[in-house]
Amino acid sequence: MTPVRWRNWAGNQRAAGVEVVRPRTTGEIATVLHEASVAGRQVRPIGSGHSFSGIGRPEQVQLVLDRHADLVDITADGLVTAQAGMPLHRLNAVLAREGWALTNLGDIDRQTIAGALSTGTHGTGARFGGLATQVRALQLVTADGAVLDCAAAANADVFAVARVGLGALGVLSTVTLQAEPAFALHMEERPMPLAEVLEDLDGFMTSTDHVEFHWFPHTAMCLTKRNTRVPVSEGLSPLPRWQALWEDELLANGAYSGLIAAGRAVPALVPPLARFASTALSPRTATDLSHRVFVSTRRFRFREMEQAVPREAVPHLLRELARLTQARGWRLPIPTEVRYAAADDVPLSTSEGRDTAYVAVHVPARSDPTDYFTTFAALAGEVGGRPHWGKEHDLDAGALAQRYPRFAEFVAVRDRLDPTGVLSNAYLDRVLGAVSPERGPVGGRPSAPGC
Structure with a gap:
């Protein structure tokens, strides 16, 4: 097999000389992992x-x-089981045709089910948890090729942590989510002064079901x-097609693209263009x-x-960002996004407990975010900030263990399921620590199903 090059969507993560495998079944996933385990090779799902x-x-x-x-099943009570490589946009379309919907979603639907769960994807809504809180069962293929069916009543210790598993515990094969009857959302969008929003932030963010705002630096x-x-x-009563095309495609995406291009050519243009x-x-x-x-x-x-x-840290955090943006001379063409989520019980969920x-702060893909991101991370760290697993940060296992009360619980299961680091990479070694083989592997290897 010819080694290939890989890059992520933003282009800031790259790899070369990679062997790519595309299994079709749970059994094939198990074979890939078992062979890698025997050969001492590392595998990362993507x-x-x-x-x-x-x-x-x-x-x-x-x-x-x-x-x-592929879709596996939808039951009469809304339990939807899908293979883990299905993208969310396809799952949403399937559910809508059958009269169902997921309770909450993030604002991007290009991720696969496995990727969204493994990184802790969430939406907004003070009473609603992230995607992991909708999981009712999952099938996990571990590093030695074992296939574990996990739920609250089966392999419960693995299920508890695998709902946000970072791809460190095994490869998700299927996932069962609890859907609900299809519902609509009445959308209201309008500009507001940031000071007015922050004056009663909790009141505003809990004023209806799903609330967010985007501050323009x-x-x-x-x-x-x-x-x-x-x-x-x-x-x-959806937006007319012409209006959605004009406002979302030409104005919103076009404006951001224009701001980014202008800022790259003449950075001094960013503040006046952002104000406009x-x-x-x-x-x-x-x-x-929905x-x-x-x-x-x-x-x-x-x-x-x-x-x-x-939640109470947000007003100070945004005011400091506004002050430092001016003091440091940052040129920031993309808005800062603020959302709410309810507490949950998933050990490595950013909303655990x-x-x-x-x-969320952003910079154009081809710019250097070091000063901005480092400063923002330090401000968030002062109040116990937990970085999104799929977004940039520089924390290691020692720091993260201080921010997640159940961090050791997750690492113990990781060490048991993958004692030789088959599923690890440099990122996971940093954020979880290297595997500790002395803890020993999980019990004997079950036979892998062929479906």
């Missing part, structure tokens, strides 16, 4: 490559699940998005199926750091 961190970077063998991406303005859950039976863009926004409303409202299209490439922080606010 989804869409949308992570900005090195979590998916292959070092020897890359396992791609694009041929293991170099300005005092933000774009607010409030989505209220309504029955589909009340009718849909923030004043050009107009209010709009629409009602459409997945069509949750998801946004991104036509421009960027790099991202996102930190999960206590606490109600959370997510603050």
Whole structure:
């Protein structure tokens, strides 16, 4: 097999000389891992490559699940089982046709189910958890080729941690999610002064079901998005196609692309152009199926750091970012995004044990974010910030163990399931520590099914 080159969506993670395998069945996944284990080779599973961190970077063998991406079953009570390589946008379309929907989604749907779960993907909504909280069962192929069926009542210790597993425990083969009857979202978008939003942040972010806002650096303005859950039976009134094309494709994506291009050519143009863009926004409303409202299209490439922080920390964090943006002379053409999520019980979820606010900062893909990201990470670290696993950060296992009360629980299961580091790479060695073989492997290897 001819070695290939790989790069992620943003282009900041690259690898060369990689062997790529595309298994079609659980049995084939098990064979790949068992053979790698015997040969002492390392395997990294990859989804869409949308992570900005090195979590998916292959070092020897890359396992791609694009041929293991079909729907398995939808039950009468909304339990949907799919092969882990299915992209979220395909799953959303299948569920909508059958009258179901996922409870919450992030704003990008290009990720595979496995990739979204493994990195802790979340949406927004003060009462709603991330995608991992919707998982009811999963099938995991471990480093030696063992196939584990995991749920609350079967391999419960593995299930507890594998809902956000970083691809470190094994390769997800199938996932069962709890869907709910299809619902619509009434969308309200309008510009607001940042000071007004921060004056009663909790009140604003809990004013309806799913709320977020995007602050434009170099300005005092933000774009607010409030989505209220309504029955589909009340009718849909989506944006006319021409309006969506004009506002989302030409104005929003076009404006960001223009800001990025202008900033690259003449950095001094970024602040006045950002101020103009923030004043050009107009209010709009629409009602459409939930997945069509949750998801946004991104036509421009960027790099991202996102930190999960206590909700009460957000006003100070944003005010400091605004002050430092001016003091440091940063030129930031892409807005900062703020979302909420409910506490959950998943050990490496960024919302484990606490109600959370997510603050995400961005730079153009071909720029150097070091000063900006390092400063933002330090500010978030002062309040116990937890970095999104799929986005850029420089923390190691020692620091992360201080921010996740159940960190050792996860690492113990990782060491047991992959005692020789078959599924590891440089990123996982940094954030989890190298494997500790003395803990010993999981019990005997079950036979692998052929489906």
